[in-house]
Amino acid sequence: MTQAQDPFAGAPDEAVLIAFANGDGQAARVLTARLLPRVMAQATRMLGNRNEAEDAAQDAFMRLWKQAPNWRQGEAQVSTWLYRVVANLCTDRLRKRRGAVSLDQVAEPMDAAPSVPAQMQTQARMMALSNALAALPERQAQAVALRHLEGLANPEIAQIMDISVRSVESLTARGKRALTAILSGQKAELGYDDDEPE
Structure with a gap:
């Protein structure tokens, strides 16, 4: 969506959400275009499955649209609220999945890569990371993913997880x-055997 097509160019997300609540259908398209890529990235990293991530993202946006008429201005950023909802939805899905299917049985999403060996190595690394994250306590895994995979700052993670910044620092550490x-025992099989020790 170009700036010429975006009547909300420069407007904060909260103003766009309020416009949607007041009946402006284009506001939903604008807000979705702004926030969906990062929401999908968060859900895909947490779930390791693009189809499930799409479902979680859709559920999160449906909750946002329902919340729009009751949005309390100035209480939270729209993006932070949405990240928290996505994180909770993904956590719920992971809990159900752990009860029904092991992570080894969940197919990895196809990842475009220059060669088949590179693609296989990337998948092995992602599976190892996914399995390792799944072995952590849920709050630690969520904090690490938001900080190091999503690149969010500790204060924003604290808002999403509804904890203090100090707790975020502790969880990520x-x-x-x-x-x-x-x-540590998988460096060679994941192709990191030539890495220099830190």
């Missing part, structure tokens, strides 16, 4: 140590 311990 413990999570990184645990991931390092879990993955």
Whole structure:
């Protein structure tokens, strides 16, 4: 959507959401275009499955549209609220999945790569990371994913997870140590055997 087609260019997400609540259908398209790529990235990283991520993202946006008429201005950023909803929806899906299917049985999404060996190595690395994250306590896994996979700052993660910044720092530090311990024995098979030790 170009700036000429976007009547909300420069307007904050909250203003676009309020316009939607007041009956402006184009506002929904604008807000979706702004937020969907990052929401999908978050859901895909948490779930490791693009189809499930699409379902979670759709559910999150449906909740946002339902919430729009009651949106309390100035209480939260729309993106932060949406990230929290997506994180909760993904966590619920992971809990159900753990009860029904092991992560080894969940197919990895196809990942375009220059060659088949590179694609296989990328998939092996993602599976190892997904399995390692799944072995962590849920709050640690969520904090690590939001910080190091989504690239969010600690204050934003604190809002999403409804905890203090200090708790975020603690969760990510413990999570990184645990991931390092879990993955340390797999360096060679994942193609990291030539890496220099830190």
